[in-house]
Amino acid sequence: MAARILNGNEIAADLRAEVAEGVTSLVASGGPQPGLAAVLVGDDAASAVYVRNKGRACSEAGMHSETFHLPADTGQADLMDLIAGLNADNRFHGILVQLPLPDQIDEATIIESIAPAKDVDGLHPISQGRMLQGQPTFLPCTPAGVQQVLLRSGYDPAGKHVVIVGRSNIVGKPLAALLMQRNPGGNATVTVCHTRTRDLPDITRQADILVAAMGVPGAVTADMVREGAVVIDVGINRVGYRLVGDVDYDAVAAKAEAITPVPGGIGPMTIALLLSNTLDAARRTVSV
Numbered sequence: 001m002a003a004r005i006l007n008g009n010e011i012a013a014d015l016r017a018e019v020a021e022g023v024t025s026l027v028a029s030g031g032p033q034p035g036l037a038a039v040l041v042g043d044d045a046a047s048a049v050y051v052r053n054k055g056r057a058c059s060e061a062g063m064h065s066e067t068f069h070l071p072a073d074t075g076q077a078d079l080m081d082l083i084a085g086l087n088a089d090n091r092f093h094g095i096l097v098q099l100p101l102p103d104q105i106d107e108a109t110i111i112e113s114i115a116p117a118k119d120v121d122g123l124h125p126i127s128q129g130r131m132l133q134g135q136p137t138f139l140p141c142t143p144a145g146v147q148q149v150l151l152r153s154g155y156d157p158a159g160k161h162v163v164i165v166g167r168s169n170i171v172g173k174p175l176a177a178l179l180m181q182r183n184p185g186g187n188a189t190v191t192v193c194h195t196r197t198r199d200l201p202d203i204t205r206q207a208d209i210l211v212a213a214m215g216v217p218g219a220v221t222a223d224m225v226r227e228g229a230v231v232i233d234v235g236i237n238r239v240g241y242r243l244v245g246d247v248d249y250d251a252v253a254a255k256a257e258a259i260t261p262v263p264g265g266i267g268p269m270t271i272a273l274l275l276s277n278t279l280d281a282a283r284r285t286v287s288v
Ligand SMILES: Nc1nc2c(c(=O)[nH]1)N[C@@H](CN(C=O)c1ccc(C(=O)N[C@@H](CCC(=O)O)C(=O)O)cc1)CN2
Pocket: 049, 050, 096, 097, 098, 099, 100, 121, 141, 142, 236, 243, 262, 263, 264, 265, 266, 267, 268, 269, 270, 271
């Protein structure tokens, strides 16, 4: 039977509509208009598209946003000065620094320089530590997007074996923490695999929910997937003019119960969750 396609564009549109309603009621009750500062360093074409899409999504949700575009040879100190200014600027409830950054800049130091109260990307060590402990915080956008696609499609991870292939700081590691939490949307049994994992197909075939997040086009092949598994493809790879995921889509879709496509799967969720976090950041400035 053909797999059910989990349409990230539709789910993200629902979530963005909910965020827009939240913005309207926050402003109607005398709260601030949520504001997002997006920082883009350099001329990476894909990053420029993502930042532009984030700005557009903000204005569609009734939020204020500004993009701060710095040249590719910007030094670490100048970027940190900009972030210090944004940390202190009340118009912005959220700050995101688009990744990857040019080589001369240390990403970890930059992420740590963002005020945790404005860390709407959920990448600051304080946000990630709080998430690890199951405390309320900003959840990282792509992992939270994966969780929302599962929950909103009727696939509660509780009690399921989730196998994540990939251990990046932005997806694999935080997703594992999120799905194993003793919280609604968590309670999964999680296995994280990576390049040093032996007998990878033996492990991925044990997955009820298989998440591909290694950044290698078509790396998850049909022999790695159990009949009836739910397959989430986080990969976004450009191959020539095409955008492909980490999953060999057609062959895997023939075995899976459900699958996310690329494009139109997890990518749009990342932006929707960023808006949701920015709304939460603005709400927090009035509710404490
Ligand atoms: N600071 C951050 N940097 C990066 C993040 C992040 O969450 N925070 N994630 C990725 C890039 N990213 C958001 O920034 C992102 C990637 C892809 C999409 C998306 O909607 N993709 C579409 C296809 C778009 C296209 O045609 O290129 C899809 O999959 O359907 C949104 C956001 C790395 N950097």
